[in-house]
Amino acid sequence: MAIIQWYPGHIAKAEQELKRQLKNVDVVLEVLDARIPLASQHPQVSQWVGSKPRLLVINRQDMIPEELHSQWVAWFQSQGYSPYLTDAQAGKGIKSLLKAAQKAGEAVNEKRRSRGMRDRPVRAVVMGFPNVGKSALINRLVGRKIVQSARKAGVTRQLKWVRISDQIDLLDAPGVIPPKLKDQAAAIKLAICDDIGEAGYDLQNIASDLIDLLKQLHFTDVLENRYHLEVSNFTGSAYLSALATQRHNQDKERTARELLNDFRKGLMGTIPLELPPELV
Numbered sequence: 001m002a003i004i005q006w007y008p009g010h011i012a013k014a015e016q017e018l019k020r021q022l023k024n025v026d027v028v029l030e031v032l033d034a035r036i037p038l039a040s041q042h043p044q045v046s047q048w049v050g051s052k053p054r055l056l057v058i059n060r061q062d063m064i065p066e067e068l069h070s071q072w073v074a075w076f077q078s079q080g081y082s083p084y085l086t087d088a089q090a091g092k093g094i095k096s097l098l099k100a101a102q103k104a105g106e107a108v109n110e111k112r113r114s115r116g117m118r119d120r121p122v123r124a125v126v127m128g129f130p131n132v133g134k135s136a137l138i139n140r141l142v143g144r145k146i147v148q149s150a151r152k153a154g155v156t157r158q159l160k161w162v163r164i165s166d167q168i169d170l171l172d173a174p175g176v177i178p179p180k181l182k183d184q185a186a187a188i189k190l191a192i193c194d195d196i197g198e199a200g201y202d203l204q205n206i207a208s209d210l211i212d213l214l215k216q217l218h219f220t221d222v223l224e225n226r227y228h229l230e231v232s233n234f235t236g237s238a239y240l241s242a243l244a245t246q247r248h249n250q251d252k253e254r255t256a257r258e259l260l261n262d263f264r265k266g267l268m269g270t271i272p273l274e275l276p277p278e279l280v
């Protein structure tokens, strides 16, 4: 079991900043990682967002098999959400999301009109865990590069409004959700997918956890195809050691980094680490 450590001061600050941003918006776009849509949802978001319309953006759709797309949409709809699938890197799913955000914010203008006020653009914010693709999504929604999008977790700056159309304004800085504190199983998945930002974790433990998880989900073939080492008789940790012996002169740290990078870059294939609950 991996021990993941957080920095409470850092989290408190992020949480405060998020609440400050949320005060100013009409519509929230909550970005999830398609490989782990459940673990990348934060239980407190509902409370923070309150009654504002919220759209779920299941990003990195390219990193899971296509047949799962509609299954996740159906599942989230059954839970009362409005889910939209995107690939922010390639720019897929952006138009429908934009339309939905515009529509979700219409209530604001209805209210304004009823008070004799003029319409104004709907204000939206993109929020989600570190590194889930918020900046890439903002750049796609705006249609040009206004936010730095990087592979390294935690790259996000201060806020400004950007007009996307005469109907919608977007905060140029994403709202970063501080990682979940209590749910270790979710935290491990977030760490595996590199969605945990500046939290400290042990690379070797997380790599071992990834191997255990792949075994549990019957994805042993992806490991065997990539590394040509049979996995069935090994625990995650023992497999990592065996791999280290085979590949890097017993350097487990290097092997762990390589394994995680291979997974994160999609080099093992499109592997969902979670399935919609009915399918389990």
Ligand SMILES: Nc1nc2c(ncn2[C@@H]2O[C@H](COP(=O)(O)OP(=O)(O)OP(=O)(O)O)[C@@H](O)[C@H]2O)c(=O)[nH]1
Pocket (backbone or CB within 6 Å): 059, 060, 061, 062, 063, 086, 087, 088, 089, 090, 128, 129, 130, 131, 132, 133, 134, 135, 136, 137, 148, 149, 150, 151, 152, 153, 154, 155, 156, 174, 176
């Ligand atoms: N394959 C794939 N990669 C994506 C997608 N969206 C974003 N990425 C990549 O994921 C990495 C992180 O994306 P960012 O947009 O920087 O993530 P962020 O949520 O803004 O990150 P922070 O600023 O750290 O909170 C980048 O390398 C992006 O190119 C996607 O839909 N598919």
